[in-house]
Amino acid sequence: MTPAPAVLLFDVNETLSDMSPMADRFTEVGAPAALAKTWFASLLRDGFALTVTGDNPGFADVGRAVLRPMLSAELRPTDVDDAVEHVLAGFGQLSLHPDVEAGVRRLHDAGVRLVTLSNGSTTVAQGLFERAGLLDCFEQLLTVEDAPRWKPAPESYAYGLGVCGVPASEAMLVAVHPWDLHGARAAGLRTAWVTRTRGTYPAHMARPEVAASGIDDLARQLAEG
């Protein structure tokens, strides 16, 4: 039994957006494409470390700070600044995964309130939905920039619940990242794992209530109750 929640809180980066073109950005500046994944993992690593110490840094600021030494090891010093900005700008040009549009429309039509909650800027989510013509399906686009701390800290989910005006039990976080689902579950929310990036779910993280291959599959499962 998976009855639809009142509110679906969506993670954005990788959960809704296809981040694979970020690898092209590295190639375009003359760096190995494989650095893209190392960079994004390192961005979250440092962001989470700062969350542990009670800080709430800007997502793009951490991204730049992590990227600069990585690109400095690959490029001429005079090329690094432009290369950093070229990679960062890639966040503003991503597309949604192909399963997202149909799923979002179906969930919206079913009356589920759709909200994003990102560690990144709301402009990224806004651009994604504008380019796809989906912006009107979302009630709010939220960022932890307005919360006390990043996800997966409990205060980040509490911020989203507060804005939406629902208790944790009436909200479900949707994410590809087990760390996000773990944090949301610890904060009392229901959780749905998007398995698009195949893999086994880590044993030391709280298991999701729902596993869906994409947002379209999630919409189907929630419609079936």
Add this chain to the structure above:
Amino acid sequence: MTPAPAVLLFDVNETLSDMSPMADRFTEVGAPAALAKTWFASLLRDGFALTVTGDNPGFADVGRAVLRPMLSAELRPTDVDDAVEHVLAGFGQLSLHPDVEAGVRRLHDAGVRLVTLSNGSTTVAQGLFERAGLLDCFEQLLTVEDAPRWKPAPESYAYGLGVCGVPASEAMLVAVHPWDLHGARAAGLRTAWVTRTRGTYPAHMARPEVAASGIDDLARQLAEG
């Protein structure tokens, strides 16, 4: 003025050990060498996420859980288990950076108390020092497995201080990782950044008191007071 502290708390992975041979482990199992850095960043990412939520997972457990889907995307399913263990076993075969031995001996001879504080197992540090004949220079080898949380949580440094019986002001954390130095500084310790992995220090993290090119350079600077 950089007078020597009573106790130097050393980070272990990458700060003392040269982790570059971990890339060979990936090659040996048939995966791209570049995955090594993505894997280690992802290991810390998930470990820190769990630290945010108040958990204290095993370092190797997180390492395995992060590695399995990465290798599953590259290898035949029947090869994944052995490949995961082959990579993990690499931690037990690393060597110290070439600047470490001379620096450790000089610091030990100067009467500074030398202690390690790792997010990983003490067996890794013990093996590193045994192979280098340096084990008798260290008073204690500590791990956050015995602390409430991983570094960079304040409780991890407080655990190290408690075991050593010194206030934070009499201890200096030594690390290559800005996130570790930031956490230690937030917990009141003095900090020394080992710059061996070149790069700029991130602006959003607490700046270190000392920047040293290696442990030998650190020993020299502290000897000069």
